Amino acid sequence: MSRGGAGCTNGLLLTVGWLLLAGLQSACGMNVTAAQDPGLAREGEGENEGEEETETESEAENEAQPVPEEDVSNTTIVKEVEFGMCTVTCGVGIREVILTNGCPGGESKCIVRVEECRGPVDCGWGRPVSESLESVRLACIHTSPVNRFKYMWKLLRPDQQPIILANDSAILEVHREVHPLVFECITLDNNEIIASIKFTVYTTSELQMKRSNRPDTDAVLVFVLTIGVIICIFVIFILIFIIINWGAVKSFWGEKASTTEIQSELSSTRYKDSTSLDQSPTEIPGNEDDALSEWNE
Numbered sequence: 001m002s003r004g005g006a007g008c009t010n011g012l013l014l015t016v017g018w019l020l021l022a023g024l025q026s027a028c029g030m031n032v033t034a035a036q037d038p039g040l041a042r043e044g045e046g047e048n049e050g051e052e053e054t055e056t057e058s059e060a061e062n063e064a065q066p067v068p069e070e071d072v073s074n075t076t077i078v079k080e081v082e083f084g085m086c087t088v089t090c091g092v093g094i095r096e097v098i099l100t101n102g103c104p105g106g107e108s109k110c111i112v113r114v115e116e117c118r119g120p121v122d123c124g125w126g127r128p129v130s131e132s133l134e135s136v137r138l139a140c141i142h143t144s145p146v147n148r149f150k151y152m153w154k155l156l157r158p159d160q161q162p163i164i165l166a167n168d169s170a171i172l173e174v175h176r177e178v179h180p181l182v183f184e185c186i187t188l189d190n191n192e193i194i195a196s197i198k199f200t201v202y203t204t205s206e207l208q209m210k211r212s213n214r215p216d217t218d219a220v221l222v223f224v225l226t227i228g229v230i231i232c233i234f235v236i237f238i239l240i241f242i243i244i245n246w247g248a249v250k251s252f253w254g255e256k257a258s259t260t261e262i263q264s265e266l267s268s269t270r271y272k273d274s275t276s277l278d279q280s281p282t283e284i285p286g287n288e289d290d291a292l293s294e295w296n297e
Protein backbone atom coordinates (compact mmCIF):
# COMPACT_ATOMS: atom_id res chain seq x y z
CA MET A 1 0.00 0.00 0.00
CA SER A 2 1.03 3.54 -0.60
CA ARG A 3 1.45 6.26 1.95
CA GLY A 4 -1.67 8.07 0.78
CA GLY A 5 -3.83 4.99 1.26
CA ALA A 6 -2.38 4.37 4.69
CA GLY A 7 -3.10 7.95 5.72
CA CYS A 8 -6.69 7.67 4.57
CA THR A 9 -7.09 4.42 6.41
CA ASN A 10 -5.76 5.93 9.61
CA GLY A 11 -8.09 8.91 9.31
CA LEU A 12 -11.03 6.64 8.73
CA LEU A 13 -10.16 4.54 11.72
CA LEU A 14 -9.88 7.61 13.90
CA THR A 15 -13.23 8.82 12.69
CA VAL A 16 -14.86 5.46 13.38
CA GLY A 17 -13.23 5.35 16.80
CA TRP A 18 -14.57 8.77 17.65
CA LEU A 19 -18.00 7.74 16.50
CA LEU A 20 -17.84 4.58 18.60
CA LEU A 21 -16.76 6.53 21.63
CA ALA A 22 -19.57 9.01 21.13
CA GLY A 23 -22.08 6.16 20.74
CA LEU A 24 -20.76 4.44 23.84
CA GLN A 25 -21.00 7.68 25.85
CA SER A 26 -24.57 8.31 24.67
CA ALA A 27 -25.50 4.70 25.47
CA CYS A 28 -23.97 4.96 28.93
CA GLY A 29 -25.86 8.20 29.55
CA MET A 30 -29.20 6.62 28.63
CA ASN A 31 -28.47 3.67 30.92
CA VAL A 32 -27.65 5.99 33.79
CA THR A 33 -30.88 7.93 33.14
CA ALA A 34 -32.86 4.70 32.99
CA ALA A 35 -31.20 3.52 36.18
CA GLN A 36 -32.04 6.78 37.91
CA ASP A 37 -35.66 7.04 36.59
CA PRO A 38 -37.19 4.33 38.86
CA GLY A 39 -35.91 6.17 41.98
CA LEU A 40 -37.16 9.47 40.68
CA ALA A 41 -40.50 7.90 39.87
CA ARG A 42 -40.63 6.35 43.30
CA GLU A 43 -39.78 9.68 44.86
CA GLY A 44 -42.52 11.37 42.80
CA GLU A 45 -44.97 8.70 43.75
CA GLY A 46 -43.89 9.03 47.39
CA GLU A 47 -44.42 12.75 47.25
CA ASN A 48 -47.80 12.30 45.62
CA GLU A 49 -48.74 9.68 48.17
CA GLY A 50 -47.54 11.99 50.97
CA GLU A 51 -49.66 14.81 49.60
CA GLU A 52 -52.63 12.50 49.29
CA GLU A 53 -52.11 11.23 52.85
CA THR A 54 -51.84 14.82 54.11
CA GLU A 55 -55.05 15.72 52.31
CA THR A 56 -56.83 12.64 53.68
CA GLU A 57 -55.58 13.40 57.21
CA SER A 58 -56.73 17.03 56.95
CA GLU A 59 -60.11 15.86 55.67
CA ALA A 60 -60.34 13.35 58.52
CA GLU A 61 -59.49 16.07 61.05
CA ASN A 62 -62.11 18.35 59.50
CA GLU A 63 -64.65 15.57 59.69
CA ALA A 64 -63.61 14.69 63.26
CA GLN A 65 -63.99 18.29 64.42
CA PRO A 66 -67.70 19.10 64.83
CA VAL A 67 -69.03 22.18 63.11
CA PRO A 68 -69.37 24.87 65.78
CA GLU A 69 -72.98 25.94 66.26
CA GLU A 70 -73.96 29.52 66.82
CA ASP A 71 -73.50 30.42 70.47
CA VAL A 72 -76.77 31.96 71.56
CA SER A 73 -75.31 33.02 74.90
CA ASN A 74 -72.87 35.35 73.18
CA THR A 75 -75.65 37.32 71.51
CA THR A 76 -75.87 40.80 72.99
CA ILE A 77 -79.17 41.66 74.67
CA VAL A 78 -80.01 45.33 75.00
CA LYS A 79 -81.01 45.96 78.60
CA GLU A 80 -83.23 48.90 79.45
CA VAL A 81 -83.11 50.30 82.98
CA GLU A 82 -85.40 52.69 84.79
CA PHE A 83 -85.23 54.12 88.29
CA GLY A 84 -87.93 54.02 90.94
CA MET A 85 -89.06 56.84 93.18
CA CYS A 86 -86.71 58.04 95.87
CA THR A 87 -87.85 57.24 99.40
CA VAL A 88 -87.29 60.83 100.53
CA THR A 89 -88.06 64.29 99.17
CA CYS A 90 -84.94 65.83 100.70
CA GLY A 91 -81.62 64.70 102.05
CA VAL A 92 -80.46 61.15 101.36
CA GLY A 93 -82.58 58.06 100.67
CA ILE A 94 -82.71 54.93 98.53
CA ARG A 95 -84.39 53.96 95.27
CA GLU A 96 -84.83 50.82 93.19
CA VAL A 97 -83.09 50.17 89.88
CA ILE A 98 -85.60 48.29 87.70
CA LEU A 99 -84.74 46.28 84.58
CA THR A 100 -87.46 46.49 81.92
CA ASN A 101 -85.84 44.29 79.27
CA GLY A 102 -83.82 41.09 79.60
CA CYS A 103 -85.27 39.87 82.90
CA PRO A 104 -84.87 36.17 83.73
CA GLY A 105 -87.91 33.98 83.29
CA GLY A 106 -89.47 36.28 80.73
CA GLU A 107 -90.66 38.75 83.36
CA SER A 108 -91.54 42.23 82.18
CA LYS A 109 -89.81 43.99 85.08
CA CYS A 110 -87.34 42.94 87.76
CA ILE A 111 -85.39 44.76 90.46
CA VAL A 112 -81.67 44.74 89.79
CA ARG A 113 -80.39 46.55 92.85
CA VAL A 114 -81.09 49.31 95.36
CA GLU A 115 -78.97 52.44 95.23
CA GLU A 116 -78.66 55.71 97.07
CA CYS A 117 -80.55 58.79 95.92
CA ARG A 118 -80.39 62.40 97.08
CA GLY A 119 -82.71 65.38 97.13
CA PRO A 120 -82.47 68.99 98.29
CA VAL A 121 -80.22 69.60 101.28
CA ASP A 122 -82.63 71.68 103.37
CA CYS A 123 -85.33 69.49 104.93
CA GLY A 124 -86.97 72.27 106.94
CA TRP A 125 -88.46 71.49 110.34
CA GLY A 126 -88.73 67.97 111.64
CA ARG A 127 -90.54 66.13 114.41
CA PRO A 128 -88.95 64.39 117.38
CA VAL A 129 -88.52 60.63 117.36
CA SER A 130 -90.06 60.44 120.83
CA GLU A 131 -90.89 62.96 123.50
CA SER A 132 -92.15 63.14 127.04
CA LEU A 133 -92.78 65.94 129.53
CA GLU A 134 -89.13 65.80 130.62
CA SER A 135 -87.04 65.06 127.51
CA VAL A 136 -87.02 64.80 123.71
CA ARG A 137 -85.16 62.48 121.31
CA LEU A 138 -84.09 64.02 118.02
CA ALA A 139 -82.67 62.19 114.97
CA CYS A 140 -80.55 63.34 112.03
CA ILE A 141 -81.29 62.36 108.46
CA HIS A 142 -79.34 59.24 107.51
CA THR A 143 -79.48 55.83 105.87
CA SER A 144 -78.00 52.51 106.85
CA PRO A 145 -75.29 52.09 107.97
CA VAL A 146 -75.54 54.99 110.42
CA ASN A 147 -71.79 55.26 111.02
CA ARG A 148 -71.16 55.96 107.35
CA PHE A 149 -71.97 59.66 107.80
CA LYS A 150 -70.75 62.39 110.10
CA TYR A 151 -73.19 64.45 112.14
CA MET A 152 -72.95 67.97 113.50
CA TRP A 153 -75.46 69.26 116.09
CA LYS A 154 -75.96 72.98 116.57
CA LEU A 155 -77.93 75.01 119.12
CA LEU A 156 -79.41 77.95 117.26
CA ARG A 157 -79.81 81.26 119.07
CA PRO A 158 -81.52 84.40 117.74
CA ASP A 159 -79.13 87.12 116.61
CA GLN A 160 -76.13 85.08 117.81
CA GLN A 161 -73.69 82.54 116.51
CA PRO A 162 -74.88 78.91 116.81
CA ILE A 163 -73.24 76.71 119.42
CA ILE A 164 -71.72 73.49 118.04
CA LEU A 165 -72.44 70.61 120.43
CA ALA A 166 -70.00 67.87 121.33
CA ASN A 167 -72.44 65.14 120.37
CA ASP A 168 -71.56 63.69 116.95
CA SER A 169 -74.05 60.80 116.85
CA ALA A 170 -77.25 60.58 114.82
CA ILE A 171 -79.46 60.75 117.95
CA LEU A 172 -79.59 63.64 120.40
CA GLU A 173 -81.52 63.53 123.67
CA VAL A 174 -82.45 66.93 125.05
CA HIS A 175 -84.02 67.79 128.43
CA ARG A 176 -86.68 70.44 128.41
CA GLU A 177 -85.79 73.80 129.89
CA VAL A 178 -87.59 76.95 130.91
CA HIS A 179 -87.32 78.45 127.42
CA PRO A 180 -87.88 76.71 124.09
CA LEU A 181 -84.75 75.64 122.22
CA VAL A 182 -83.98 75.21 118.52
CA PHE A 183 -81.53 72.55 117.33
CA GLU A 184 -80.14 71.82 113.89
CA CYS A 185 -78.48 68.65 112.66
CA ILE A 186 -76.20 68.63 109.60
CA THR A 187 -75.38 65.33 107.89
CA LEU A 188 -72.03 65.17 106.08
CA ASP A 189 -70.63 62.64 103.61
CA ASN A 190 -66.93 63.09 102.80
CA ASN A 191 -67.11 66.60 104.28
CA GLU A 192 -70.02 67.43 101.96
CA ILE A 193 -73.34 68.57 103.42
CA ILE A 194 -76.08 66.29 102.13
CA ALA A 195 -78.91 67.12 104.58
CA SER A 196 -79.90 69.52 107.33
CA ILE A 197 -82.96 69.53 109.58
CA LYS A 198 -84.17 71.70 112.46
CA PHE A 199 -86.15 70.90 115.60
CA THR A 200 -87.97 73.00 118.17
CA VAL A 201 -87.96 71.73 121.76
CA TYR A 202 -90.85 73.30 123.65
CA THR A 203 -91.07 73.76 127.36
CA THR A 204 -93.19 71.50 129.54
CA SER A 205 -95.96 74.08 129.98
CA GLU A 206 -96.08 74.76 126.23
CA LEU A 207 -96.30 71.05 125.49
CA GLN A 208 -99.18 70.61 127.96
CA MET A 209 -100.99 73.57 126.44
CA LYS A 210 -100.62 72.18 122.93
CA ARG A 211 -101.93 68.80 124.01
CA SER A 212 -104.94 70.36 125.77
CA ASN A 213 -105.80 72.56 122.77
CA ARG A 214 -105.47 69.70 120.31
CA PRO A 215 -108.92 68.61 119.12
CA ASP A 216 -109.91 65.11 119.92
CA THR A 217 -110.06 64.01 116.32
CA ASP A 218 -109.33 60.37 117.05
CA ALA A 219 -112.68 59.72 118.72
CA VAL A 220 -114.58 61.52 115.94
CA LEU A 221 -112.70 59.60 113.28
CA VAL A 222 -113.42 56.27 114.97
CA PHE A 223 -117.12 57.14 115.28
CA VAL A 224 -117.40 58.13 111.60
CA LEU A 225 -115.58 55.00 110.47
CA THR A 226 -117.83 52.79 112.63
CA ILE A 227 -121.03 54.34 111.26
CA GLY A 228 -119.70 53.98 107.70
CA VAL A 229 -118.89 50.31 108.21
CA ILE A 230 -122.34 49.61 109.68
CA ILE A 231 -124.07 51.31 106.74
CA CYS A 232 -121.99 49.37 104.24
CA ILE A 233 -122.80 46.06 105.94
CA PHE A 234 -126.53 46.93 105.98
CA VAL A 235 -126.51 47.76 102.26
CA ILE A 236 -124.67 44.53 101.47
CA PHE A 237 -127.26 42.46 103.40
CA ILE A 238 -130.11 44.22 101.55
CA LEU A 239 -128.53 43.46 98.18
CA ILE A 240 -128.00 39.82 99.14
CA PHE A 241 -131.66 39.54 100.24
CA ILE A 242 -132.88 41.07 96.96
CA ILE A 243 -130.72 38.69 94.89
CA ILE A 244 -131.91 35.60 96.81
CA ASN A 245 -135.62 36.57 96.76
CA TRP A 246 -135.66 38.21 93.33
CA GLY A 247 -138.92 36.51 92.27
CA ALA A 248 -140.86 37.68 95.31
CA VAL A 249 -139.41 41.18 95.04
CA LYS A 250 -140.35 41.33 91.36
CA SER A 251 -143.95 40.22 92.00
CA PHE A 252 -144.24 42.67 94.90
CA TRP A 253 -143.11 45.57 92.76
CA GLY A 254 -145.42 44.40 89.93
CA GLU A 255 -148.45 44.38 92.23
CA LYS A 256 -147.53 47.75 93.59
CA ALA A 257 -147.20 49.15 90.08
CA SER A 258 -150.61 47.72 89.04
CA THR A 259 -152.25 49.15 92.17
CA THR A 260 -150.76 52.53 91.38
CA GLU A 261 -152.13 52.37 87.81
CA ILE A 262 -155.63 51.43 89.06
CA GLN A 263 -155.62 54.28 91.54
CA SER A 264 -154.54 56.69 88.83
CA GLU A 265 -157.38 55.48 86.54
CA LEU A 266 -159.96 55.82 89.34
CA SER A 267 -158.76 59.30 90.12
CA SER A 268 -159.00 60.24 86.44
CA THR A 269 -162.57 58.89 86.17
CA ARG A 270 -163.57 60.72 89.33
CA TYR A 271 -162.15 63.88 87.90
CA LYS A 272 -164.17 63.42 84.72
CA ASP A 273 -167.41 62.77 86.69
CA SER A 274 -166.90 65.82 88.79
CA THR A 275 -166.32 67.88 85.68
CA SER A 276 -169.57 66.65 84.06
CA LEU A 277 -171.53 67.35 87.26
CA ASP A 278 -170.16 70.86 87.35
CA GLN A 279 -171.33 71.49 83.80
CA SER A 280 -174.92 69.99 84.14
CA PRO A 281 -176.59 72.83 86.22
CA THR A 282 -175.80 75.34 83.49
CA GLU A 283 -177.42 73.11 80.88
CA ILE A 284 -180.70 72.43 82.85
CA PRO A 285 -182.05 76.06 82.83
CA GLY A 286 -181.75 76.13 79.06
CA ASN A 287 -183.98 73.02 78.76
CA GLU A 288 -186.59 74.46 81.14
CA ASP A 289 -186.80 77.67 79.07
CA ASP A 290 -187.41 75.63 75.93
CA ALA A 291 -190.23 73.68 77.62
CA LEU A 292 -191.93 76.87 78.87
CA SER A 293 -191.76 78.45 75.45
CA GLU A 294 -193.42 75.40 73.89
CA TRP A 295 -196.21 75.37 76.55
CA ASN A 296 -196.96 79.01 76.01
CA GLU A 297 -197.40 78.46 72.32
